[in-house]
Amino acid sequence: MAVVGDDAMIGQLVHGRYRIVEFIARGGMASVFRAQDTRLDREVAVKIMHQGLGDPEQFTERFQREAKSAARLNHRNVVAVFDQGSDGPITYLVMELVPGRTLRDVMRHESPMPTLRALDLVEQVLIALVAAHDAGIVHRDIKPENVLITPDGNVKVADFGLARAVSASTTATGKTLIGTVSYLAPEVVVNAGTDARSDVYAVGAMTYEMLTGVKPHHADTPIQVAYKHVHEDIGPPSDARPGLPDYVDALVARATSRDRDRRSADARVLLQQLRQVQHALREGVEDDPELAADLRPSLVPPPSVDGDEDTAPVGPASGAGEGVDTELVAGSAGVGTSTMVLGGATARPPAPPGQDPSRGAPSPPRRPEPRTAAPQPPGNDRQHSKRGRVLLVLALLLTLLAGLGGWYFGIGRYDPAPSLVNMSEQQAKAEAEEAGYSFSVDSRDFSETVPLGTVISTSPGPGDRILPGDTIDAVISKGPERYVVPDLRGQTPEAAETILADTKLELGDVAESYDQEVPAGQIIGVQGVAVGDQVKRDTAIDVIVSLGREPLDVNDYTGQSKDAATSGLTSDGFVPQVQEQFSETVAAGIVISQNPNGGQALRGDPVTIVVSKGPELFAVPNVVGMKKDEAIRTLEAAGFVPDAASFGNNRNYTVIGQTPSGGSQQKKGTTVSFFGV
Numbered sequence: 001m002a003v004v005g006d007d008a009m010i011g012q013l014v015h016g017r018y019r020i021v022e023f024i025a026r027g028g029m030a031s032v033f034r035a036q037d038t039r040l041d042r043e044v045a046v047k048i049m050h051q052g053l054g055d056p057e058q059f060t061e062r063f064q065r066e067a068k069s070a071a072r073l074n075h076r077n078v079v080a081v082f083d084q085g086s087d088g089p090i091t092y093l094v095m096e097l098v099p100g101r102t103l104r105d106v107m108r109h110e111s112p113m114p115t116l117r118a119l120d121l122v123e124q125v126l127i128a129l130v131a132a133h134d135a136g137i138v139h140r141d142i143k144p145e146n147v148l149i150t151p152d153g154n155v156k157v158a159d160f161g162l163a164r165a166v167s168a169s170t171t172a173t174g175k176t177l178i179g180t181v182s183y184l185a186p187e188v189v190v191n192a193g194t195d196a197r198s199d200v201y202a203v204g205a206m207t208y209e210m211l212t213g214v215k216p217h218h219a220d221t222p223i224q225v226a227y228k229h230v231h232e233d234i235g236p237p238s239d240a241r242p243g244l245p246d247y248v249d250a251l252v253a254r255a256t257s258r259d260r261d262r263r264s265a266d267a268r269v270l271l272q273q274l275r276q277v278q279h280a281l282r283e284g285v286e287d288d289p290e291l292a293a294d295l296r297p298s299l300v301p302p303p304s305v306d307g308d309e310d311t312a313p314v315g316p317a318s319g320a321g322e323g324v325d326t327e328l329v330a331g332s333a334g335v336g337t338s339t340m341v342l343g344g345a346t347a348r349p350p351a352p353p354g355q356d357p358s359r360g361a362p363s364p365p366r367r368p369e370p371r372t373a374a375p376q377p378p379g380n381d382r383q384h385s386k387r388g389r390v391l392l393v394l395a396l397l398l399t400l401l402a403g404l405g406g407w408y409f410g411i412g413r414y415d416p417a418p419s420l421v422n423m424s425e426q427q428a429k430a431e432a433e434e435a436g437y438s439f440s441v442d443s444r445d446f447s448e449t450v451p452l453g454t455v456i457s458t459s460p461g462p463g464d465r466i467l468p469g470d471t472i473d474a475v476i477s478k479g480p481e482r483y484v485v486p487d488l489r490g491q492t493p494e495a496a497e498t499i500l501a502d503t504k505l506e507l508g509d510v511a512e513s514y515d516q517e518v519p520a521g522q523i524i525g526v527q528g529v530a531v532g533d534q535v536k537r538d539t540a541i542d543v544i545v546s547l548g549r550e551p552l553d554v555n556d557y558t559g560q561s562k563d564a565a566t567s568g569l570t571s572d573g574f575v576p577q578v579q580e581q582f583s584e585t586v587a588a589g590i591v592i593s594q595n596p597n598g599g600q601a602l603r604g605d606p607v608t609i610v611v612s613k614g615p616e617l618f619a620v621p622n623v624v625g626m627k628k629d630e631a632i633r634t635l636e637a638a639g640f641v642p643d644a645a646s647f648g649n650n651r652n653y654t655v656i657g658q659t660p661s662g663g664s665q666q667k668k669g670t671t672v673s674f675f676g677v
Contacts, residue, residue: 006031009048013038015087018046018094027145034097037082044082047093047159067093069137070160074422076449076456077128079148079158098156103147103206111213112241115248116281118210121147123274124155125203129267130462132160133196134419140194142202143180144209181222182215186230186258196266203270204255204263205234211248212240216256233258246287250295251277262297271463272416417472419462420455425476428455432472442473446481446537453477482534485541488523493545496523500541508540512547516604520548549602556597562611565591573603579610584667588614615667622662623655623674631655631674639668645675653677 009020014035022034024045035046067084074080083094103121107113113121125147132139139146139160148156185201188194208216216235217228234256236249255270257263264270273295280288418435420428425441432439442459450456456475460466483504488496497507511527518524527542529535552573557565562578569576586592592610601607621638623631628644629652635642658674660666 006033009033014046014048014090014092015085018044018092020046025145030093035094037094043097045079045095045097047095049091049093051089069135072135073131073137073160075128075131076154076421077124077156078131078160079156080449095158096156098148098150098158100148100150102145103149103155103210104144106149107144107210107213111210113210113213115211115244116278118207119274119278119281121149121155121210122203122207123271123278125157125206126267126271126274127462128155128157129196129199129203130271130419131421133199133266133268138194138196139199139202140188141180142199142206143183144206145180147206181225181229182209182217184226184229185260187260189226189230195260197260197263199267200255200264200270201257201260203267204252207255208234208237208252211237211244211252214240230258245280245285246289246292247277247280247285247295250292254295254297257297259297268416268463272465275464414465414467417458417460417462417464417466420458420472420474421462422450423455425453425455425474428458428474436468437466438469438471440471440473441476444476444478446479447477448480448536450477452479481537483537483539485526485529485531485533485535487531488541488543489525490518491523492521493523493543496543504537505535506538506540508542511542511544513544514548514550514603515546516549518546520546522546549604551600552603554596554598554601554607556594557609558591558594558597560591562589562591562609565594565609565611569607569609574601574605574607577606577608579608580613581610582614582616583612584615586612586614588612617665617667620658620660620662620664620666620670620672623658623672624662626655627652628655628674628676631658635672640666641669641671643671643673645673 006023006026009031010023010033012020014020017037017039019036019038020033021036021043024032024034026032030047030049033046033048035044036042037044064084067081071081071084079098080096081093082096085092106121110117125142129139129142137160139157141159142157146157146159148158150156183202183205185194185198188198205216215225217225217232219225219228234252236244237252238244238246238249251273254262254264254273264273276291277295280291285291418431418437420431423431429439445456447454447456454477456477458475459473466472481504485505486499486503488499491499493507493510500507509527513524515524522545524544524546525531527544529539529541535541550573554574555568555572557568560568566576566578581592583592590612592612594610595608618639620640621634623634623642626634632642632644653676655674655676657676658672660670660672666672
């Protein structure tokens with residue numbers, strides 16, 4: 001298949017299976033299309049990677065490996081990967097088609113978002129990342145464009161592993177595609193490697209934008225934005241949006257710490273911290289200094305490089321070169337996002353405006369030297385001083401014990417609940433019991449995406465607090481919710497609506513049609529489905545309602561032959577009924593009359609035609625051998641006209657011949673001539 005532009009892909013058949021139907025979006029790595037899987041007859045999303053992302057063979061191999069890894073993530077908050085492959089120069093990925101909008105679309109209309117609304121969306125993103133991080137997969141390109149929101153509010157995260165596939169394949173050319181600059185972790189910018197904490201940083205930066213309506217860092221160029229991620233902290237959201245609680249600021253600060261050792265360790269830890277914040281918000285807590293202190297990143301400085309500085313200078317990982325060489329590539333689908341190619345070159349990052357580029361990054365300020373305590377006045381009451389120190393130690397111990405007790409009873413005695421979602425019921429029960437918990441089936445619900453017998457959700461959910469020995473209640477899938485289409489023939493639409501409602505279905509369009517057998521107002525049958533088919537809940541069932549027998553125009557066939565009349569009436573939709581009668585005026589085989597002979601009648605009604613048998617004939621009496629007078633009387637009585645020939649003076653002679661002959665069939669009134677001697 002030849003590589004063509006996005007618009008030219010419409011109608012193309014990829015790998016002999018996926019018919020491209022519609023262009024959806026174009027990003028920095030790929031274009032996305034809606035397509036029809038001709039083999040399974042379902043709609044899918046096909047992501048076709050852009051060319052020029054590295055050595056074709058190396059990229060394809062790496063891409064396929066990452067796609068297989070992403071396909072292992074069978075989770076309700078992760079866009080499912082169905083297939084991947086190559087078709088000539090095209091490398092493609094087939095994914096679940098998710099209706100709805102991206103988080104970027106939602107942010108355009110809602111930012112700055114209500115705090116709980118934003119955190120509820122972030123919670124679902126983190127649930128997806130928990131599944132990925134547990135599987136050893138780092139997303140590497142978390143951004144609003146990769147967060148899809150369905151019409152019913154569910155969140156699905158897309159493109160797991162694609163940034164890794166592209167970055168690894170381009171390393172050979174000296175460049176590494178690492179993601180969208182607005183959400184890049186500092187270690188990614190300096191090419192110091194990525195792990196789960198890089199995703200945590202991206203989530204924190206995205207949360208900041210959702211809460212404030214602005215991106216965390218601003219600059220004239222994407223390079224300068226990336227530079228700020230390395231050298232400047234993301235500020236508290238409350239600076240841009242006053243009134244946010246202190247613990248919300250602390251949550252964002254923990255997630256976006258430039259030192260990844262101070263960040264939440266992975267998505268599971270950040271999810272637990274976020275849920276603490278959600279709980280405080282729902283309780284109406286305006287500020288909570290203790291919670292904020294627990295969430296805020298540690299103030300202990302990172303190790304110094306040379307022992308003189310409190311903070312190690314941020315730079316490339318060992319072997320990455322002295323600085324970062326940058327090259328811009330196509331932006332991701334969405335507003336205000338850029339994608340950067342960074343690699344181990346020799347140029348330093350550009351300095352902020354006003355700074356000498358040759359000086360590099362400014363060294364972080366030294367901490368002020370601790371002030372020496374003022375000298376104590378001399379005194380002789382050593383016992384009083386000793387007692388004071390003991391009381392101070394006791395107070396500190398009591399404070400420590402109180403803090404430990406509060407931590408234990410508030411958080412410490414709890415475990416994070418295991419993730420049992422998408423396991424079979426038997427597997428989930430075994431996993432829960434092995435971890436020291438009881439397992440109970442709370443309910444069984446239908447699911448369009450979770451297979452029969454698989455865990456849909458649990459309470460407490462994955463990562464939520466749970467005490468050892470507690471019970472985990474699970475919702476188990478009953479598979480797709482399907483209902484049998486009932487036989488509605490002979491029912492009225494009103495009765496059918498009730499029957500369908502009882503079957504969890506709906507009455508759809510009502511069409512009308514004439515029918516010879518079904519009375520008017522009753523259902524003839526269903527359309528689009530067959531009786532006995534299994535369909536989704538609330539499917540609208542279209543029906544056809546009878547108008548009764550069809551009225552037709554009646555054509556008059558009087559004066560035509562019997563065959564022409566019967567054939568014509570049959571073609572018109574009627575049943576011809578033939579009667580015959582003698583006619584003195586109409587030739588035999590010709591229609592004398594028809595009933596009805598005009599207007600309208602119902603299809604299948606009988607139409608009677610009277611066909612002429614011609615004039616009625618009678619046998620002529622044989623008068624040969626009769627006397628003339630008797631012959632006359634006999635013929636007249638039979639309805640014939642006698643014509644007697646006379647011979648001489650013999651008035652009453654004997655008949656010796658007649659015409660027409662006796663016994664022949666003639667109509668009445670025919671003249672019969674006879675003669676005699």
